[in-house]
Amino acid sequence: MSALKLWTIQAPTALLVSGALLLLLMPPCLHGTSGSPNRSVMDLGLPQGWTNVTGSVSPAALGGGMMAYDSSADLFVLFGGSDGEPTNGTWTLSPKDGQWTELNPLVSPPARADGMFVYDERERAFVLFGGWYEPSVEKYTRFGDTWVFYLANTTWIERHPSSSAPPRSDSAVGYDPASGAFIIFGGFDGTYLGDMWSYDFLNNTWRTLTSPGMPSPRADGRMTYDPSTGAFYLFGGNDYSGPNRAFHHLGDTWRYRFNGNSWSELFPAVSPAPRDYAVFATIGVNGELLTIGGYGNKSVLGDLWTFNTSREAWAEITVPGGPSPRMAGVGGYAPPDDVFVVFSGADLTSGKTDTWFLRYPPPLIGQIQTSSTTVQVGQSFTLTAETVGGSGFIVHAGWDFGDGNTASGFVASHAYALAGIFSVRFTAVDDHGDSVVREILVTVANSLPTWEAGGILIIVLVGGSAIILITKRRRHTRE
Numbered sequence: 001m002s003a004l005k006l007w008t009i010q011a012p013t014a015l016l017v018s019g020a021l022l023l024l025l026m027p028p029c030l031h032g033t034s035g036s037p038n039r040s041v042m043d044l045g046l047p048q049g050w051t052n053v054t055g056s057v058s059p060a061a062l063g064g065g066m067m068a069y070d071s072s073a074d075l076f077v078l079f080g081g082s083d084g085e086p087t088n089g090t091w092t093l094s095p096k097d098g099q100w101t102e103l104n105p106l107v108s109p110p111a112r113a114d115g116m117f118v119y120d121e122r123e124r125a126f127v128l129f130g131g132w133y134e135p136s137v138e139k140y141t142r143f144g145d146t147w148v149f150y151l152a153n154t155t156w157i158e159r160h161p162s163s164s165a166p167p168r169s170d171s172a173v174g175y176d177p178a179s180g181a182f183i184i185f186g187g188f189d190g191t192y193l194g195d196m197w198s199y200d201f202l203n204n205t206w207r208t209l210t211s212p213g214m215p216s217p218r219a220d221g222r223m224t225y226d227p228s229t230g231a232f233y234l235f236g237g238n239d240y241s242g243p244n245r246a247f248h249h250l251g252d253t254w255r256y257r258f259n260g261n262s263w264s265e266l267f268p269a270v271s272p273a274p275r276d277y278a279v280f281a282t283i284g285v286n287g288e289l290l291t292i293g294g295y296g297n298k299s300v301l302g303d304l305w306t307f308n309t310s311r312e313a314w315a316e317i318t319v320p321g322g323p324s325p326r327m328a329g330v331g332g333y334a335p336p337d338d339v340f341v342v343f344s345g346a347d348l349t350s351g352k353t354d355t356w357f358l359r360y361p362p363p364l365i366g367q368i369q370t371s372s373t374t375v376q377v378g379q380s381f382t383l384t385a386e387t388v389g390g391s392g393f394i395v396h397a398g399w400d401f402g403d404g405n406t407a408s409g410f411v412a413s414h415a416y417a418l419a420g421i422f423s424v425r426f427t428a429v430d431d432h433g434d435s436v437v438r439e440i441l442v443t444v445a446n447s448l449p450t451w452e453a454g455g456i457l458i459i460v461l462v463g464g465s466a467i468i469l470i471t472k473r474r475r476h477t478r479e
Contacts, residue, residue: 046339049362049389050322053098054354059091061351062344063328064113066131067093068175070151072124074336077151078343079109079117079128081330083351086111086133090149090156095334095341098355105156109147114220116184118175123201125150127182132169142167142189146199146206164206165197172223174232181258183209183232188219192239198258211261215254216241222280228287229309232256235291238276249274249296253307253314268314272305273297279331279342283360288391290340290360295327300347302326306392308431315392319362326352364390366436368426374443380415383424385438390430400425402442416444 059065065081076093080086088111090103115131126149132142144167146159171187182199186192194217196209215221221237234254242248251274253266278294278301287309294301302325304317323329329345329352340358344351366387375381387394399407401414402422416422422442429435 046357046359048359049319051357051359052321052354053357055098055100057102058100058353058355059089059102059344060087061346061353062087062113062330063346063351064131065330065344066115066117066128067330067332067343068117068119068126069332069334070119070124070126071121071335073151074334075151076332076334076341077119077126077149078330079126079149080112080115080131081344082113086113086131088112090154092151093341093343093355095337095339095357098357100355103154105149105154107156109145109156109158110143112143112169114169115143116171116173118173118182120175120180120182120201121177122180123148124152125201127199127201129165129182129184129199130168130171130187142169144168146204148201159204161199161204161206165195165199165208168193170219172218172221172234172237174223174225176225176230176232176258178227178230179258183223183256183258185215185223185234185256186218186221186237192217192219194218209261211256211263213263213265215252215263215265216250218250220276221250222278222291224280224282224289226282226287226289226309227285229255230257230259231309232258233289233307233309235272235280235307236275236278236294236296249276251275251296255309266312268307268312270316271314272303272316273301275301277327277345279329281331281333281340283333283340284335284338288360290333290358292331292342293323293326293329293345300325300327308391308393311393313393317362317390317392318388319358320365320389322358323354323356324352361391361430361432361434362389364388364428364430364434364436366426366428366438368424368438368440370440370442373440374445375416376445376447377417377419378415378447380413381442382411382413383426383440385410385426385428387428387436390428390434390436391432393431394428395431396427396429398427400427416442419444419446 060083062081067078069076078091080088088108092101112131112133116129119126128147130143132140149156168187168189171184173184175182185196197206199206218237218239223232223234225232237250251271255264273296275294275296278291280291283290289307292304305314307314323342326345331342333340342356368385370383397410399412401424423439424442425439427437
């Protein structure tokens with residue numbers, strides 16, 4: 001076993017190592033079996049929710065890899081990343097069956113991590129810019145080169161734009177198919193950057209974009225483009241904005257419109273915890289974005305959130321199973337297969353080589369809780385329901401108490417007027433139309449009459465007649 005290499009961001013000076021990457025990475029390998037792989041579902045169609053599709057062949061555990069989705073070939077392409085040292089391998093991942101394939105181009109870009117990588121749908125080519133490498137021990141340099149990759153003939157070609165963005169790594173990046181714009185914001189070159197650039201493939205030029213009210217300088221935030229609103233969305237990152245310019249994670253959400261060149265900060269009622277190095281992708285065309293994992297508050301995260309661009313609201317989604325907490329993984333979404341992909345990354349002890357598929361939305365699951373399922377006539381009791389999974393946005397939640405009465409919301413109180421056994425039904429519906437129904441039986445008994453505190457009621461049947469005996473507790477005093 002080769003020695004492991006630990007990079008840390010506990011202090012700002014260590015941030016210079018890799019643009020804010022905390023990673024304990026395993027040595028290179030060609031296989032990984034984290035979790036319990038289940039490949040048989042591929043033959044039947046993936047179930048809603050998470051499926052571990054890890055196979056016998058995959059790239060090494062990587063941090064800061066670069067992955068994008070080729071819509072014409074229905075394949076993901078992964079380039080580079082660091083397994084303890086920067087790499088320059090090129091791989092494809094099929095969202096149909098989870099199979100990884102290593103490619104062997106005649107020429108490849110120099111090894112690097114944390115570059116910016118997108119797929120240009122118009123040109124059917126991937127575009128790579130920047131990243132970092134380590135020419136000598138703990139001496140880190142940023143690239144400023146531009147490359148394109150054609151999957152059809154497995155060819156990398158370096159381009160030499162007449163104008164270019166300055167060298168950097170760890171920028172937020174996105175692609176707008178409507179305009180063909182490849183956008184990068186911020187990044188790291190030894191200092192935090194707050195500029196924005198776009199690349200024109202046909203003219204092979206980079207140009208700077210300035211706009212009032214831009215986000216603060218940062219690195220390792222995540223950006224994705226939403227076709228339903230025609231806008232890019234930026235979340236999180238890191239900077240030195242903590243007390244006394246301490247290293248700090250960001251948790252803000254921004255929208256950028258290329259047409260109009262305008263930024264707007266959004267203020268959702270709830271948001272994921274501040275973080276960097278998450279996976280962030282657009283899911284379909286209905287204005288839903290997913291983010292998972294990352295690093296924040298000295299913790300590796302594993303939570304899954306959705307952002308609804310029409311509501312401008314975040315919601316956390318709890319899905320059984322799924323990847324372990326991790327940061328600096330890669331991922332994306334394949335529309336034809338309706339699959340959200342997460343690969344690799346690391347926690348504080350090891351790198352990951354597992355591959356996960358999520359069919360979104362996951363199943364909507366619910367349960368009912370109550371202090372007692374046996375009450376008396378006229379006695380008020382409270383029921384509480386909760387749901388997990390689904391789209392994260394519940395548009396209806398309601399109760400049917402089985403006696404003609406109903407209530408709305410997740411918490412309800414009720415009192416029955418008659419004795420009997422009643423079926424209480426809770427129904428929840430999310431904004432995708434998925435629903436969950438849960439029922440419990442509640443037994444309602446008649447109340448016993450009380451004549452005097454401390455009295456005991458005894459009913460004795462004698463020859464078909466009821467004789468009621470009431471005993472009373474007498475007070476005894478000492479003389």
